[in-house]
Amino acid sequence: MNVERWRRRAAWVTEHVIPHERAVRAWLARHASQEDVDDVIQESYSRCAALESVDHIDRPDAYFFSIARNLLVQRLRRARIVPIEAFAEIDAYQDDLRPSPEREAGGRIDYGRMLALIDSLPERRRRIVRMRKIEGLSQREIAERLGVSESIVENEIFRGVQAVQRAWRDGEAEAEARMNDDREQRT
Amino acid sequence: MTRRRPSDIDIEAARHVARMDRDDWSDAQERELRDWLARDPRHSGALLRAQAAWMTFDPPRPAQAGQFDTPERRKWPSRRNLLAGGGAAIAASFAGALMLGGGTSYATSVGEIRRVPLADGSIAAINTASTIEVKLDDAARHVRVEQGEAWFQVAKDKQRPFVVAAGRARVRAVGTAFSVRRRAGGADVLVTEGEVEVWADGAEGHRVRLRAGARGFIADDAAIVQQPAAPSAIDRALAWRSGKVDLAGDRLDSAVAEFNRYNQRRLAIADPAIAGERLDGVFRTDDPEGFAQAVRITLGVPVDLSDPAQIRIGSPAR
Numbered sequence: 482m483n484v485e486r487w488r489r490r491a492a493w494v495t496e497h498v499i500p501h502e503r504a505v506r507a508w509l510a511r512h513a514s515q516e517d518v519d520d521v522i523q524e525s526y527s528r529c530a531a532l533e534s535v536d537h538i539d540r541p542d543a544y545f546f547s548i549a550r551n552l553l554v555q556r557l558r559r560a561r562i563v564p565i566e567a568f569a570e571i572d573a574y575q576d577d578l579r580p581s582p583e584r585e586a587g588g589r590i591d592y593g594r595m596l597a598l599i600d601s602l603p604e605r606r607r608r609i610v611r612m613r614k615i616e617g618l619s620q621r622e623i624a625e626r627l628g629v630s631e632s633i634v635e636n637e638i639f640r641g642v643q644a645v646q647r648a649w650r651d652g653e654a655e656a657e658a659r660m661n662d663d664r665e666q667r668t
Numbered sequence: 669m670t671r672r673r674p675s676d677i678d679i680e681a682a683r684h685v686a687r688m689d690r691d692d693w694s695d696a697q698e699r700e701l702r703d704w705l706a707r708d709p710r711h712s713g714a715l716l717r718a719q720a721a722w723m724t725f726d727p728p729r730p731a732q733a734g735q736f737d738t739p740e741r742r743k744w745p746s747r748r749n750l751l752a753g754g755g756a757a758i759a760a761s762f763a764g765a766l767m768l769g770g771g772t773s774y775a776t777s778v779g780e781i782r783r784v785p786l787a788d789g790s791i792a793a794i795n796t797a798s799t800i801e802v803k804l805d806d807a808a809r810h811v812r813v814e815q816g817e818a819w820f821q822v823a824k825d826k827q828r829p830f831v832v833a834a835g836r837a838r839v840r841a842v843g844t845a846f847s848v849r850r851r852a853g854g855a856d857v858l859v860t861e862g863e864v865e866v867w868a869d870g871a872e873g874h875r876v877r878l879r880a881g882a883r884g885f886i887a888d889d890a891a892i893v894q895q896p897a898a899p900s901a902i903d904r905a906l907a908w909r910s911g912k913v914d915l916a917g918d919r920l921d922s923a924v925a926e927f928n929r930y931n932q933r934r935l936a937i938a939d940p941a942i943a944g945e946r947l948d949g950v951f952r953t954d955d956p957e958g959f960a961q962a963v964r965i966t967l968g969v970p971v972d973l974s975d976p977a978q979i980r981i982g983s984p985a986r
Contacts, residue, residue, distance in 0.1 A: 487716075487719070488719070488723075490716065491716055491719035491720045491723055492720075492723060494716055494717070494719075494720035495720040495721075495723040495724050495726075498720070499717070499720050499721060499724060516673070516674070519673075519674035519675065520674055520710070522674075522713075522717075523674050523677065523678075523710045523713040523714050523717070524709070524710060524713055525713065526712075526713030526714065526716045526717045527709050527710055527711075527712045527713030527716075528713070529713070529716060530712040530713060530715070530716040531712070590724055590728070592727065592728050592785065592789070592791070593789050593823060595724055595725055596789060598725075599725060610725065613689070614725040614726055614727070615727065619690070619691045620689060620690045620691065621690070621691060621692070631690070635686050635687060635689075635690060636686070638686040638689055639682055639683055639685075639686035641686075641722075641725075642682040642685045642686055642718055642721065642722045643678075643679065643682045645721045645722060645724060645725060646678055646681075646682060646717070646718055646721045648721075649717075649721050649724070
């Protein structure tokens, strides 16, 4: 997969899958250890990467959920540690992530929250991420402007990527957004 | 050999994403990445996720109705250094906007629906065939709906009120979400979150507060008509934001008028007797053909698709 096509696929994941990851993780966590959940999630994303095309996928969140669920079932079968009734229970949960208007609304990225996350980074990282993402400067231009080496910029970007990876895993990005909504409704 | 933990793989993936984010991507780096991906099937998933997570920091793209594989990552114009100095210039550079009279003007053509992030963190979703002008300064945030309809998710900023003007109508919000549609004789306001204050220019003494779920019409003669609406009705009226027309017992003639806002190919009712028939369903704004077919089946009336300029519903009165 070339880099450009890769980025397009990532954009699809950004829009349609990542906002639902937290819900899928929460469901997986009822049946598996944290380590297994992380593995299944990574493997589910690998499946998304391997798809020839995503054009035919109508409900990416439900699709992602069913991949994760199938991987979990395989894993539990292989481990042979779960009584057979457990599978029935897992099947019963199949409808948990059925598309609903609420879920659709909740699955949008609150960009205000993303900005707040950027602003919570340590000063230099915050500046560099803002210049890269909001002002649209390249890493090289940022290095020139700040008078630092490009590898320093790349390293701060690396830390920035880690921060946003963590935020989506822990669901901070959504939880905070919901809190903001609540506040808004009260005022 | 100990199996590496998923979190360690995430860290490696983040490193690759940071490197791919540079603009001097070399063949050697491409090879290195390929080797890393080949080493463990989990790597591609971790990399895709890290890349996608990183992209959630990108300002939202304009919405494209019914499109799933998102268009190519936007390229910054080489003039960006001249435009630098704020998010307004950045928003302008990717929404294809024009700078006019100190403000920024955004226009959509028929059938186009565009989401525009504004420099203050607010978001505007602009419906078909609409023009809005945005002017943000230290004291206030002004938006003018010249034509058509737009929905705003307003970032909270108590120091700078967010005021939308549409003809004589004025809508003021602090941190809330609402839509404004300019019509003949006034403007429609639908509040989806929070609360707004509405009035007519020149009649500042008569102000009305509209809460989430309310619908108001501010007439050019300064009269304000309030209609409480069910949340579902508001959602339906704003279905255009995801490229849909959502009908729930709507009249055929009003549904036809709605589709005609979005399409060059017009729908026409050939038989006035069926204009008042009620319809339900969710359709794509850009699919008048699909809608016409649904009407044909539901009402059992003929539909003539032979003319590329228009679709005729019902048999003409004899």
